[in-house]
Amino acid sequence: MPLDIRALPAPLDAALVEGLRKVDFPTLGHYLEEGFCDPALQRVAGSGKLVGRAVTVRTTATDSTVLHHAAGIVGPGDVVVLDTGGDRRHAPLGEVVVNALVARGAAGAVVDGLCTDIDALRDLGLPVYAFGRTPLTTKLHGLADGSLCAPITCGGVPVHPGDLVLGDANGLIIAPAGRLAAVLDEAIEDDAEEPALVAELHEGKPLGSLTGATETLRLLGAFN
Structure with missing residues (x-):
């Protein structure tokens, strides 16, 4: 697929974000079926509750060029949600990328794949969700493939830029703001x-x- 680089999504409603910080996320499971990520996609670093705006990224199995660009433009409250195209061998997310996210004030990161540098990630404290860990990393090949702020899939859930990302020790919910507000x-x-x-x-x-x-x-x- 060709490169598809789009603008960042609109800001979230501050009152909705504040309300979601107060609710116990499993309580939402009494009312919803959609939006719940694969339970194997678990928090590997950080603590507490994650509430933020999804900034969607799609990479190839071996090339994280688009992710490096995205890590430099996110802002406070953003959660990078990364679709690796189903790759479960390479880690696009590690110490350098997560430091870049922390420096930008991002709220967290979710990778539909693997991460690396787990000790450094835990020291940084940013909430990071992944399917596992590996020392095999992606590279900056500069392939003309990938996307930023386009629809993706993560943990079996369709994700659109601007969706709300909710995470705690139980797992992840990613859903449109209107569905959660209801x-x-x-x-x-x-x-x-x-x-x-x-x-x-x-x-x-x-x-x-x-x-x-x-x-x-x-x-x-x-x-x-």
């Missing part, structure tokens, strides 16, 4: 109600009675 208020309400539910469990009340699951089974004839 369920955010209900998810925050659920989080607020959970401590009372947990307290009732420790008082001896059955979970199925509290959630209505037992009554549902009764209506389905499970206890006849």
Whole structure:
């Protein structure tokens, strides 16, 4: 495929970003099915919650020229989301690229592939998600192939520039802002109600009675 270099996406809504920082990401799993990356795509460096704007990059298996360009133009709150075309041998993301992202104030990085320099990445503290690690790195071949801020796939999820990237120790969600905004208020309400539910469990009340699951089974004839 030819080179496809586009402008950075529009800024995210600040109120939506702040709301997403407050919600427990697994609570979103009560309301959504789409946007959840392959569970093998896990955090290998950094800590805490990641909320940021997706800046999409596509590279070839061996050439990270486009990624080096992208690392120099991202800004605060951006998350580089990298599609390697399915490569699971080469690491395009390592100490130098992640230092460049930190210097630009980026929020994190996600690679649909491997990373390297894991000790240095952990020292830097930037949230980085990858499928694994290797000492075999990409090179700067300067191939006329790759893209910046064009649609890609990462962790089995279609990703568009400007999508929201949510990450924690459980994994990653990448979804359009509008889809997340539609369920955010209900998810925050659920989080607020959970401590009372947990307290009732420790008082001896059955979970199925509290959630209505037992009554549902009764209506389905499970206890006849």
